[in-house]
Amino acid sequence: MKSRYVVAFTASVALLLSACGVIRGDDEGSKGGAQAPGVTTEPCPNAVDRNKGCIYLGSISDLTSGPFAALAVPITDAQKAFWARVNKAGGIGGKYEVDVTRYVRDNKYNPEVHRQVYNEIKDQVLGLAQTLGSPTTAAIIADLKANDIVAAPASWTSAWEFEDVIVESGANYCVEAMNSVDYAVETYKPKSVMAVHLAGDYGADAAAGAKIAAERNGLTFTSVETPTGANEQGRAITEITKNKPDLVILTTGPADAATIIGQAAAAGYKGRFIGTGPTWNPALLKSPAAPALKALYEQSAPGKPWDADTPGHKALREAFPNVTANEGYTSGWAWAYPLKAALDKMVAGGDVSRKGLLAAVKTLKTVDYEGMLPPEAGNYADDANTATFRQTLINKVDDQAPTGVSIVKDFFTGETAKSYTFDGPCFAKL
Amino acid sequence: MKGLLETIIRGLGNGSVYALLALGFVIIYKATRVISFAQPALMLAGAVAVSYLAEVTGFYAAVILSALLIALVALGIERVAIRPMVGRPVFVVAIITLGIDVVVRVVVNAFIGRDVRQMGDPWGFTQVSLGPLVVQSRWLAMLLVTAVLVALLFAFFRYTKYGLAMRAAAFDQETALAQGVSVGMVFALSWGLAGFLAAIAGMFVGTGQGVEQLTWIIALKALPAIIVGGLDSLGGAVVGGLVVGVVESLFQSYQGEFAPWLGQNFAVVSPYVVMLIVLLVRPYGLFGTREVERV
Numbered sequence: 001m002k003s004r005y006v007v008a009f010t011a012s013v014a015l016l017l018s019a020c021g022v023i024r025g026d027d028e029g030s031k032g033g034a035q036a037p038g039v040t041t042e043p044c045p046n047a048v049d050r051n052k053g054c055i056y057l058g059s060i061s062d063l064t065s066g067p068f069a070a071l072a073v074p075i076t077d078a079q080k081a082f083w084a085r086v087n088k089a090g091g092i093g094g095k096y097e098v099d100v101t102r103y104v105r106d107n108k109y110n111p112e113v114h115r116q117v118y119n120e121i122k123d124q125v126l127g128l129a130q131t132l133g134s135p136t137t138a139a140i141i142a143d144l145k146a147n148d149i150v151a152a153p154a155s156w157t158s159a160w161e162f163e164d165v166i167v168e169s170g171a172n173y174c175v176e177a178m179n180s181v182d183y184a185v186e187t188y189k190p191k192s193v194m195a196v197h198l199a200g201d202y203g204a205d206a207a208a209g210a211k212i213a214a215e216r217n218g219l220t221f222t223s224v225e226t227p228t229g230a231n232e233q234g235r236a237i238t239e240i241t242k243n244k245p246d247l248v249i250l251t252t253g254p255a256d257a258a259t260i261i262g263q264a265a266a267a268g269y270k271g272r273f274i275g276t277g278p279t280w281n282p283a284l285l286k287s288p289a290a291p292a293l294k295a296l297y298e299q300s301a302p303g304k305p306w307d308a309d310t311p312g313h314k315a316l317r318e319a320f321p322n323v324t325a326n327e328g329y330t331s332g333w334a335w336a337y338p339l340k341a342a343l344d345k346m347v348a349g350g351d352v353s354r355k356g357l358l359a360a361v362k363t364l365k366t367v368d369y370e371g372m373l374p375p376e377a378g379n380y381a382d383d384a385n386t387a388t389f390r391q392t393l394i395n396k397v398d399d400q401a402p403t404g405v406s407i408v409k410d411f412f413t414g415e416t417a418k419s420y421t422f423d424g425p426c427f428a429k430l
Numbered sequence: 431m432k433g434l435l436e437t438i439i440r441g442l443g444n445g446s447v448y449a450l451l452a453l454g455f456v457i458i459y460k461a462t463r464v465i466s467f468a469q470p471a472l473m474l475a476g477a478v479a480v481s482y483l484a485e486v487t488g489f490y491a492a493v494i495l496s497a498l499l500i501a502l503v504a505l506g507i508e509r510v511a512i513r514p515m516v517g518r519p520v521f522v523v524a525i526i527t528l529g530i531d532v533v534v535r536v537v538v539n540a541f542i543g544r545d546v547r548q549m550g551d552p553w554g555f556t557q558v559s560l561g562p563l564v565v566q567s568r569w570l571a572m573l574l575v576t577a578v579l580v581a582l583l584f585a586f587f588r589y590t591k592y593g594l595a596m597r598a599a600a601f602d603q604e605t606a607l608a609q610g611v612s613v614g615m616v617f618a619l620s621w622g623l624a625g626f627l628a629a630i631a632g633m634f635v636g637t638g639q640g641v642e643q644l645t646w647i648i649a650l651k652a653l654p655a656i657i658v659g660g661l662d663s664l665g666g667a668v669v670g671g672l673v674v675g676v677v678e679s680l681f682q683s684y685q686g687e688f689a690p691w692l693g694q695n696f697a698v699v700s701p702y703v704v705m706l707i708v709l710l711v712r713p714y715g716l717f718g719t720r721e722v723e724r725v
Contacts, residue, residue, distance in 0.1 A: 064539070064643075065539060065643045065644065066644075067644060069544045069643070070544035070545050073544055224694070225694040225695060226694075226695065227695050227698050228644075229644065229647065229648070230639035230640070230642075230645075231444070231635065231639070231645075231648050232695075232697075232698060234440065234678075234679060234682035234683070234697065235681075235682035235683070235685075235686065235694075235695065235697055238437075238682060238683045239686065242433075254546070255546045255639060255640065255642055258546075258639065258640075259638070259639040262554075262555045262638065262639075263555050263566070263638070265555070266555035266556065266557050266566065267557070267564070281545060281546070283545035283546055284546070286548050287546065287548055287639070287640055288548070288554030288555050288638055289555065289638075289639075292555075
């Protein structure tokens with residue numbers, strides 16, 4: 001009976017193939033007046049001032065069906081609004097406006113798709129306003145470097161500290177986890193730490209940071225790698241309830257985190273959870289895990305939440321007066337500042353090209369984030385160890401706050417992160 | 431021992447969901463000789479329908495209404511996309527069901543949006559005590575509801591006119607047709623039943639943790655279940671689903687302790703390993719019909 005083999009074969013490959021798809025943005029025509037790739041003397045499609053040229057930046061994000069779509073769509077929208085605001089305020093050096101709307105692609109959080117859509121747009125853009133995800137960006141990093149294409153990541157892996165073409169903002173996952181463990185040591189006095197994490201640069205980077213901090217603080221450390229999918233968390237829950245660590249550092253998606261915390265708490269676990277930024281989503285307040293989240297969970301974050309009182313946050317809120325608040329907006333907006341600073345420097349220097357932009361990036365020692373991050377978070381001039389930004393925050397669940405979290409500990413650097421020497425990506429050391 | 435029993439109950443709970451999905455596959459296969467790959471989309475649609483309706487009608491009414499709604503959707507799909515293909519190679523029809531799966535999921539995803547949707551179920555993560563054992567009440571609900579549905583389903587096939595017609599058509603379509611059985615009705619009924627079961631399964635998948643766009647992937651675990659049980663055996667689908675659930679649960683709890691060399695997340699692939707072993711030893715599944723081919 002051949003059908004059996006058809007089913008067996010399909011069962012084996014379906015998981016791999018099914019996530020692939022073909023949703024694309026609008027087709028784009030060729031543009032005249034090209035200088036460097038992605039730079040035209042002709043105005044942008046929705047130009048504020050039609051006498052200015054246009055700099056095109058691409059965005060590759062998780063826009064439909066990937067695990068981070070709930071964050072990625074607001075990130076992308078925030079960046080569109082950020083650059084619209086820049087254009088309204090006179091553009092770049094009074095000569096160019098920036099377009100981030102024409103070359104937007106969906107990566108479905110799949111490295112292969114990411115590479116494919118990157119190849120589609122790379123000749124049409126000067127740089128990337130957004131490349132979402134650590135494993136996805138890793139799939140194009142060699143090409144970015146080979147072509148001097150500067151890119152703003154939408155991820156916080158420590159690998160970016162070592163890449164000149166990546167203009168990261170905010171502390172990496174490794175630092176975030178180090179600070180989380182140091183915070184917990186100070187606040188909850190744990191004796192054991194377990195890192196429950198997804199595979200790859202995201203999860204392993206935080207787990208490595210937790211391990212480094214646990215060793216420094218003399219805590220026992222275990223690490224549990226877990227797959228994505230709320231239904232696949234059985235093993236992680238068993239490991240937590242069986243070993244009862246005092247502290248769990250979580251690096252998963254929000255649905256996975258809620259399942260782990262909700263079920264572990266239901267099974268009687270009473271330790272603390274601190275999850276990295278992407279483990280939180282305000283929709284979790286409506287889930288059955290909400291009481292457990294309020295009781296046991298805190299979120300570490302690389303930046304202040306939506307309702308913070310800084311000029312940058314205020315401008316962001318003014319750009320989105322009627323949306324449901326989401327930290328994707330906050331992160332997306334903050335990630336755009338270094339690219340703006342570099343574009344300003346590039347145009348002022350006269351070399352409007354990929355090489356010119358990369359050269360400008362390498363001279364940036366500080367960036368004005370309008371208060372969203374300290375200026376030293378934008379250091380791309382110094383070596384990786386000097387330039388790595390090491391401050392993070394801790395938030396608690398707060399159903400009165402617009403994004404469901406409020407700050408319990410403002411920007412701080414833990415002792416572990418302060419003394420740690422970054423000599424390579426953390427995830428390699430797990 | 432207590433841990434082992436709790437692990438097995440968790441496995442039986444999740445396995446019940448796989449069994450419901452597997453039953454849908456087998457019912458359609460028996461009636462039409464086609465493997466329908468639209469089951470994941472119907473499961474997702476069922477879960478999403480419950481998440482919306484529960485806000486209006488309350489949870490239990492929402493489950494029944496959603497299951498009927500998805501059964502209707504499945505009937506519609508059969509009438510529009512499958513019926514015109516009668517007589518075509520079954521492989522072609524199977525590929526069409528893959529297309530249907532994608533189309534339905536795209537539509538359903540628009541209703542899910544980007545956040546997780548909650549079922550509004552009464553179980554959440556609450557636990558109950560069974561003597562010394564402490565288990566999640568939703569696993570018991572899954573097991574109980576599946577047991578009732580399976581009993582009703584078997585009674586339907588055994589004692590009703592339509593059940594008899596379906597069995598006859600599954601046995602020999604042309605003879606059944608000659609005896610006055612409406613084979614078209616049998617096809618439609620099989621899709622309707624599969625849709626109904628998929629919706630209930632989807633609701634259970636969403637209990638506690640909610641439903642999101644990627645939830646459909648869980649339905650693929652029914653594929654090893656039907657291979658293990660036998661592609662044309664309803665009882666096999668139930669056993670296969672439960673076996674897959676229990677094996678997965680045992681690996682989740684004990685593989686790290688007893689076989690760490692298999693890597694950290696072997697539980698994810700364990701159903702497929704069981705499937706391969708069964709294929710090697712009993713190519714027709716534990717309860718499948720052995721086919722003799724003259725060559």
